[in-house]
Amino acid sequence: MNYNEALDYIHSTYKFGSKLGLENIRDLLELMGNPQESLKFIHVAGTNGKGSTSTFISEILIEEGYSVGLFTSPYLEEFTERIRINGDNIPKDDLAEATKIVKENVDTMLANGKQHPTEFEIVTAIALLHYKLKKVDYVVLEVGLGGRLDSTNVIENTLVSVITPIALDHTQYLGETLDKIAYEKAGIIKNESLVVVHPQDDKAMNMIEKVSADKKSKLFIAPTKTIEIKRYDEYGIIFDVEVIGKKYCDLEIGLLGKHQVNNATVALMAIKILSECHGINISETSIRNGFKKAKWPGRLEVLRRKPTLLIDGAHNIHGAKALKRAIEETFKYDKLIAVIGVLGDKDVDGILKEIIPLCNEVIITKPNNPRAISLDLLKEKIEALDKNVEMFEEIGKAVDRSLEISGENDLVLYCGSLYMIGDIRTKLRKNI
Structure with a gap:
């Protein structure tokens, strides 16, 4: 074998x-x-x-x-x-x-x-x-x-x-x-x-x-x-x-x-x-x-600066609250651009209510997991929080779009599921 x-x-x-x-x-x-x-x-x-x-x-x-x-x-x-x-x-x-x-x-x-x-x-x-x-x-x-x-x-x-x-x-x-x-x-x-x-x-x-x-x-x-x-x-x-x-x-x-x-x-x-x-x-x-x-990849991990690229695997309400606190207490930025993908069996509404109000731009994509929430439903939930949403089925295209619209003083956050940020981490590290 x-x-x-x-x-x-x-x-x-x-x-x-x-x-x-x-x-x-x-x-x-x-x-x-x-x-x-x-x-x-x-x-x-x-x-x-x-x-x-x-x-x-x-x-x-x-x-x-x-x-x-x-x-x-x-x-x-x-x-x-x-x-x-x-x-x-x-x-x-x-x-x-x-x-x-x-x-x-x-x-x-x-x-x-x-x-x-x-x-x-x-x-x-x-x-x-x-x-x-x-x-x-x-x-x-x-x-x-x-x-x-x-x-x-x-x-x-x-x-x-x-x-x-x-x-x-x-x-x-x-x-x-x-x-x-x-x-x-x-x-x-x-x-x-x-x-x-x-x-x-x-x-x-x-x-x-x-x-x-x-x-x-x-x-x-x-x-x-x-x-x-x-x-x-x-x-x-x-x-x-x-x-x-x-x-x-x-x-x-x-x-x-x-x-x-x-x-x-x-x-x-x-x-x-x-x-x-x-x-x-x-x-x-x-x-x-x-x-x-001690390093713990994918948890409030900064992969690059100018712009600051931050990945975090928060996938429940407790983790989302910790992520929100960390962003508010730690980072200075002009604009926060978030790329989000979530599994449907998580507290999606709770996670979004913590993270979405911090965001200036929101991009959604789908984790490579059969339990991922549909993009249409995720988009609907985020729009209900009064944010515009861009939607990309492919994770790579969502990452490309986030880099395209970010300036060097912006914070780009990738979060919502460990099953997604691994793919994002691989792509970003290749680009870096």
Whole structure:
């Protein structure tokens, strides 16, 4: 099996849908010799901020000299982004080899009368096998959907469970209230374990506290109220924060948006727990350097200046609010030109009400995903907010138009769906 055959096989399993539950992944990993049992995990769940929090943790551990696997989803430009070790994507030959092994075991499952695993279950199995073969020291494992029944929750050896901000998203799978969603996210908490959580709305926090207590786990709430931002501009943020009795001054991150300081604080709390409760050596120098080096493509990412080209994957109301705040607080510009594409199963109206009033020009296009909202309906919704709209079915033509009408002092924003901004990022980087 070569790389392209591996991708074809993985993507061919999309038709098996998204099924929450652990039976399939357990059966598959059992046949594979349970590669997860030889690994140590930092498990990260939440609605927003999972990726950047995971990246902060990973980069700090890498700086200390550890071999660190990072599993995230979705990818922006290349599938191999989802499975990384020390910042490097899984090599294509390694992906092909791991996929071949997983497929052989899936075939055995089917011969034994078991259900076919979903695409995400197969990718999870590929990642766990790869990390075992490469003998990584730690895996920072991002949950795909929810937590309790997500296939990543097959793991047992969790050093610390991390829960980032929780908001209403994927309600058809996780429940329509914050406490129900928080229950699913808190499902990653293991018995008698350690938990780090971003401060939450009362309903979500009460549920996380209840689950932690039921499982006799120790809960640490990230001290975001101790944060003092000392510099904030479109090049990054410098801040002070006190975590578990130690004050860190002049920490620097390059990720934009004040919410990233909160994510960094959650990551720092998790690092402190790893150090103080598990005896893992992590120096302050590694913390500082890891924060500086952390990058999370496609999230408030500036690709060029004059004009400023900004891409952001905000795809729910919480993310849209953070994007709006970041634009208002960070950037100076003459005109804001937005290229927007959204999936129909998101809170489209909520996202648009946050972003559209900021815009001088609006261009819409369609993400390469079958769940994308129709352009006619999206146009109608934006026009109802009293904005004129240009419409392009092809993403490339929408990007070309945005560059054509922008001046060097303008801000051009590409947002609405991670499934769209990956294509846009590829095109813009080629142009640059």
